Amino acid sequence: MVISHLKTSLVKILSLAVILVGSVLLAVLLGWPLSSEALSQTVTMQMSVLLLLAFAMANFLFVTKLLHVSNLRNRVILENMGEGLVVVDTAGRIQVINGAAKKMLNINEKLKAGQLWEKLVSLSNPDSGVETKEIVTATIKNRKKTFSEAWIMKGQTGSPFAAAVSVSPIVSAERILGAIIVFRNIEKEKQIDRAKNEFISLVSHQLRTPLSAINWYAEALMTGDLGKLKSEQAEYLHRISDSNQRMIALVNSILEVSRIELDTFIVDARLTDVAGLLDEAVADFSYQLKLKSISLIKKYSSSIGVVNMDPRYGRMIMENLLSNAIKYTPSGGEVTVAALIKKNQLHLEVSDTGYGIPKEEVSKVFTKMFRGHNIIDKDTDGTGLGLYIVKSIVDSAGGRISFETEEDKGTKFTVILPVKKGTKSATGNRHLASAKL
Amino acid sequence: MSPAISEPHKLTILVAEDDDFLSRVLIDKLEKENFKTIAAVDGEQAIQKIKTESIDLIILDMIMPKKTGFDVIDEVKNNPASKDIPIIILSNLGQESDIEQAKQKGVNDYLVKANISMVSVVQKIRAILG
Known part of the structure; x- marks a missing residue:
């Protein structure tokens, strides 16, 4: 608007200048004592000047109208x-x-006129409670755009x-002219977020409570606290307990998927x-x-050290990949975990000597509820959600996941996550779907 | 941390849990493990028991009638007489925001019931009480 206003004034001044110069020229020409021979030439010139003036006037009116319409x-x-x-403006x-x-x-x-922005509006950061009044001044000073998804405004x-709120500097020909502040009330979005969280909390609580009761009562019986069980009774009880564990795992996975899809999973990067x-x-x-006599080999590069990342999603990735590797590797096999950092990227590898994924099914590996046809009859525990969860987390964190597999030889999953070498804790809450590490 | 007068060798644990099924089996287990237990079926009762009984550790559910687990933590931590009593949250609320909030309020551990066995709960209690 400042620029537009300046342009408008400039065009008006120029148009007026043309008229003024034209008028002076006409006056001089009209007042000049001329000989009769030069008269016809003078009349021609006067006519030309008049035409020029008429054109300038028309131009002035046209431009004024145009600018008026544009404004x-x-x-x-x-x-x-x-x-x-x-x-x-630069003074706020x-x-x-x-x-x-x-x-x-x-x-x-x-x-x-001249009302100061800072006197009119208060802005504060809800996490720290700190007033951010100086944000406009800082934007003008640093000439850098500032953006926040959830400041409290009043x-x-x-x-x-x-x-x-976004605050952008207005710069023209390397001169700072002021700042533009654009903002939007996000109370409704906040309410929806709260409702999503409450829904997940409720489902999580209500589904898990009866499962916990089954778990603990079965445990009380299995430990013999209430007397020794016959072998057949103990076996049946183990089956009840195993089924219940599977149900708990399924509920947990469904909750993770819901949190990812409802975008209520918060990424909190910290030194890890x-x-x-x-x-x-x-x-x-x-x-x-131990149960399957699987050897676990660790190959960590000395480069890994401490990085800034959210340890919880790192853990979720590893838990799902390890769970699959162990589940789908026959007894006596090997599982290898490797890690290294290369060019600000954390490379995590989980490989196994397991059943592998059939060639014709490799395209479906990351889809929800996928289970390879070669393992369904070997293992009934899987939910088919683990790799979907891993892929969602990796994608949202700006990373990549790939795999190499050969049936009856094994599978290697590689996850590459962008990370920063950690020297200082950089914590902050972001939704998973918008997270970039 | 003073032991009960009648049973000086037993440490007292308050089990604040509104689900009768879970409360019963957990109390049975803790008593078999030689702890003295006191049960509270809602948040208000839990606060009352903390004020009137000598308690060594609190096992606390988060979603309870009358007062939530968060309310109980605030009461415990804001009272000089009870602020040092260790609290283990045993809840099926397992969202990071709940865990973070409870830890910031000073609880010793946050366990998700569905994901933990009673044996592990006992181990956690012993680790805190020494």
Whole structure:
């Protein structure tokens, strides 16, 4: 708007200058004492000047009209925008404010000329509670766009509300002219997010509670706390317990899938010791490894160290890949976990000497509920959700997943995640679907 | 952390759990493991018992009638007489936000019932009580 206003003034001044110069020229020509021979030439010249003046006047009127229409169009666009828009100059004085901004900030009267943005609006960060009043000044100073998905905004009156705010510097010919603040009330989105979370919490709680009861009662009987069981009774009880464990695993997987699909899975990057994370994930499977006499080989590069990543999703990736590798490797086989960092990318590999994936089914591996036809009769535990979950997490984190497989030889999954070598904790909450590490 | 007068060798555990099925089997297990137990069926009762009984550790469910687990944690931690009593959350709410919030409030451990055996719960209790 500032630029548009400057252009309008410039064109008007130029057009007026043309008229002025033309008028002076005409006056000089008319007042000049001429000889009779030169008269006809003078009349021709006067006619030309008049024509020029008429053209300049028409041009002036046309340009003025054009600019008027253009300004009107811009005003109509701004007034009908759903987002609030405010333009401030370098001192933070409001130059333009649209209707949506006035409505959201509860401004009913006309603003005084030179009204300061910072006096009119309070912005704060809901996580830290810190006031972010200086954000416009900082944007102008640093000439860098600032964006937040959930600042709390409040006008001089009215209630505070969650807002997505972007503050962009206005730069012309390397000169800073001010900043544009665009914002949108996101209270409804917040409410939907809360409803999604409540739904998942409720489902999670209600489904898991009876399963927990079955689990614990079966455990109480199996441990012999209530007396020794006959071998057949013990066997039946183990079957009840195993089925219940499968049901719990299924419910947990469905909940993870729901959280991914409803985008309620929050990514919280923090300093993470990669070897420690991998060791913990492996340790969770020590019982299954022992049960099937599977050798676990670790190949961690010395480069892995500490990185900034969300350890929980790292763990979910590893748990699912390890669970599959162990489940689909016959007794006495080998599972290898390898990790290295190359060019700010964490490479994780889980390979096994298992049943492999049939060639004709490799395209379906990451689809929901996929289970290879060669393993369905060998193992009934799988839910077919593990690799779907892994792929969703990896994709959302900006990574890649690939695999090599040969039936009855084994499978190797490789996950590549972008990470930063950690020196300082960088925590923050982002939704998985929008997360970029 | 003072042991009960009548049974000086037994540590007392408050089991705040509204589900009767779960409460019963867990209390049976803890008593077999030589702990003294006190049951609370809602948040309000849990707070009441914490104020009136000598308790060494609290096993706390999160979703309970009258007062939630979060309310109970706040009451316990804001009272100088009870702020040092260890709390283990035993809940089927397993979202990161719930776990993070409870840990920030100072609970010792957060366990998801469906994913843990009673033997492991006992191990966690012993690890905290020493």
